Amino acid sequence: MHEGDALFIVADTNSEVVLTALGALRCELAERFGFIKKGVYEILWVTDFPLLEYSEEEERFVARHHPFTRAKDEDLHLLESNPAAVNAIAYDLVINGDEMGGGSLRIYTKEMQSRMFRALGFTDEQISERFGFFVDAFNYGAPPHGGIAFGLDRLIMTLAETNSIRDVIAFPKTQSATCMMTQAPSRVDGKQLKELHILIEDDKQPKN
Structure with missing residues (x-):
């Protein structure tokens, strides 16, 4: 030093x-x-995220991203024996140190999705009870798929070289959680409440 x-x-x-x-x-x-440096944009893709991480609070492994993310094929043999060593096919786009977007490739087979749920500590009975509708949908076939979600407001904030997302957000909210453009929250039409099967006295009408 x-x-x-x-x-x-x-x-x-x-x-x-x-x-x-x-x-x-x-x-x-x-x-x-x-x-x-102002006006310089350093772009980085972050990959090789862990598929699972151990939760001390729940005393089990939980999904690092979400339980529908695919594991890397070369790590699948470790899913039951060493789940902490399994990496996911997930990715983040980082510009100048800030995350601008993230996504993953998804599980698309019933067998793999069931293995993932079991790695998270669910029994076959729990999988059927909680996710049966989802897992059964794979019986009809699903193509390999994935995606990415961009934080458009954060990207515009970076390009505009401002330090606050409030300067560029499309629908800004105040600290009181009100929208100055749409005047939300506001009173709800009685017809809308009836469509939602909500019956309430006029003087106690909820706001949207």
Whole structure:
């Protein structure tokens, strides 16, 4: 080390906490000391996410993304014996350190979806009771599929070089959770309530 250097030590039993803290610190220092060049866009694809992660609270493995994400073919043999070592076919698009979008390829066979649910600790009876309609739908066939969802507001915020998403969001909300453009929340038409089978006195009418 040299004069003027700084050393940061972060520790936790959960490595995710450490990595999140160090990542936030790195971004904060880069912003504070002007290391981020204006008008320059560094683009990065993040891949090889863990398919599952162990939850101390639930004492079982849970889906890192969601339980419909496909595992990498080369890791499938580890799903039952070492689920923590299985990587997902998932991806995030990062620009200048901020996530702009994320997605994955999905499970498209009944056998694989059942294996995934079992890896999450569900019994066959629980799978049938909670997800039977979904798993049974695979009997009719499903093509390989996937996708990605972009945070359009965040992308525009980055391109516009503003520090607040409120400057670019299409339908801004105030701190009181009201929309100045649509005047929501507002009174609901009685006909709409009847369509929803909601019966309530006029003076206690809910707002949308």
